[in-house]
Amino acid sequence: MLITGPRGTKDILPDASGNWQYIEKTVRDICRLYLYKEIRTPVFEHTELFLRGIGETTDIVEKEMYTFSDRGERSLTLRPENTAAVVRSFLENKLYADTLLNKLFYIGPMFRYDRPQAGRYRQFHQFGVEALGSKGPAIDAEIIMLAVQLLRTLGLDDLKLYLNSVGCPQCRPVYREKLQNFLREKTSNLCSDCQSRFERNPMRVLDCKKEKCTEQTQGAPHIVDCLCDECSTHFDQLKSLLTLAGVDFVLNPRLVRGLDYYTKTAFEIQYAPLGAQSAVCGGGRYDGLVAECGGQSTPGIGFAIGIERILLALEKQNLLPVISNAIDVYVAPMGIDMQGMAFKLLCKLRENGITAEMDFMEKGIKWQMKQANKYPAKFVAIIGEEEAAKEKVMLKNMLSGVQELVSINEVQQKIQLDMEA
C-alpha cells in the first residue's frame, strides 16, 4: 500500500497552483491598495498563546488543536488561526513603537482537527488582516471594505455581509444576565447543547440552528439594545460609515463569533451556495486581546478569509482565469546528433526572455510536432541534418503553417518581430 497524505490534507497540484497564485496575487494587490503589510509568523506557537488568546472554553481550543510536545518538553500547537500569533509578534517585536497604527496581513496554512468535508480541511489556508492601534469605527469600516473589495475584485457577488456588535466588558455581562433571565424558565425546552451553553456562553444559544431553540429564543433581548453608550455610538458610526461607502449589510443580532477575544464589532460574509461552509469571511474587533497577551492595552480589529472556500465559490461561478501553457518556440531536434545544437538554441532563446521548450524524451519529429501543438507553441524550430549542416534552422509558424530556413541568429529576431505584430 502506498502511503497516503494525512486525513484532511490536500495537495495543491500543478494544475491547481495557478489558481492559488491568482488569489494570492489579488490579495497582495488589494493589501497594497489599502497599505496593509505582510507579516509572516511561524506555523507553530507555544500552546499557552492560544489558550489565553482564543479562550480555554472555545471549541477550537477544547477539541480542535494539534498540540504536541517537542524534544525539549515544550508544549507547542500548530496555529488554528493567526490573530493571536500576530498579536504575540506585535508585542514581542514592539511594532507599536514604530507607528501608532499597524496595518498587517498574513496568508498561510492553519490547522484544526475537524472532521473533513468539502471546504473544510485539517490543514487549510487563511488570508487575514489585522489593524492594531485604533479604537475608532473608521478602521472597522476600512477593514470590512477591504474584505468586500477583495471578494468583488475576484468577481463574487451574491455575498451577504452580516453585522453585529457583541459589546465590551462593561455592557456584555449586563446583557448576559438579561439573556439568562429570559432563558431561565425555557431551559428545559432547549437542546442539550444549548442547556450547557446556558451557563457557559448563553449568547451561543441565539446562534443555535435547531428549530426548537430558535423558537424558544423568539423575543429574546438583543445585545444591540443593551450596549453601553460607548459601544452603541461606535456601532452607529460604523453603520453610517458603511452606508457612506455604499455597502449593503444585514444586522444580525444573533451573530456571535466563536473566539472569546471579540468585542464590539462582529461581522461575517456569507456565500450561500457553499451550504454548510458558506461562511467565507469572519472577523471583528478585539480590544482586550493585546492586554490579555500581556501588553499595553491596544485596540485591534481583523478578519480571516478561508481560501479553499473562496476557491470553491470561484469554481462554482466559473470565475477562475484560464491559465495558458502557451510557449513561443518549441525546438525540435531530429535525432540525437542534433540535440547539442538544439540545446544551444534553447538556452539562447531563454536568455533573451523567450519562452521556449525542447524535446527531452528523444522522440521523433512527429511526436515533437504534436507536443508543440499541445502547449500550444507559436513556432517550431526544426533542426535536421540538412539544417544542421548549414548552421540553420527550419522555423515553422504553427498558425500559418509557413516555414522558412533561417540562421540560428535570426531565429530570435523573427520571433520577436512576430510577437510585436
Added chain:
RNA sequence: GUGGCUGUGGUGAAGCGGUCAACACGGCGGAUUGUGGUUCCGUUAUUCGAGGGUUCGAUCCCCUUCAGCCACCCCA
C-alpha cells in the same frame, strides 16, 4: 465528536453472485519512418480503496478498517 451516502483504470463512469470487467476521454503505437491540429486502426484494469468472512465461485452479500462526500457540531 454524532448520523447518513459513496469507494471500479490517469479521468468520467457501466456492471450488482459465474462477464474476456462495457463505453467515453486521455496516453502510447501505427496508417503518414523530415513535420502538428482532422480522420481511421490497434493498444492501454492478473483486477474492482485495504484486510478478513460467507460461498463450488465474490467487483457484487456480511464484518472490520481507511478515505471522500452530505447533514449536525464548529468555523474560514
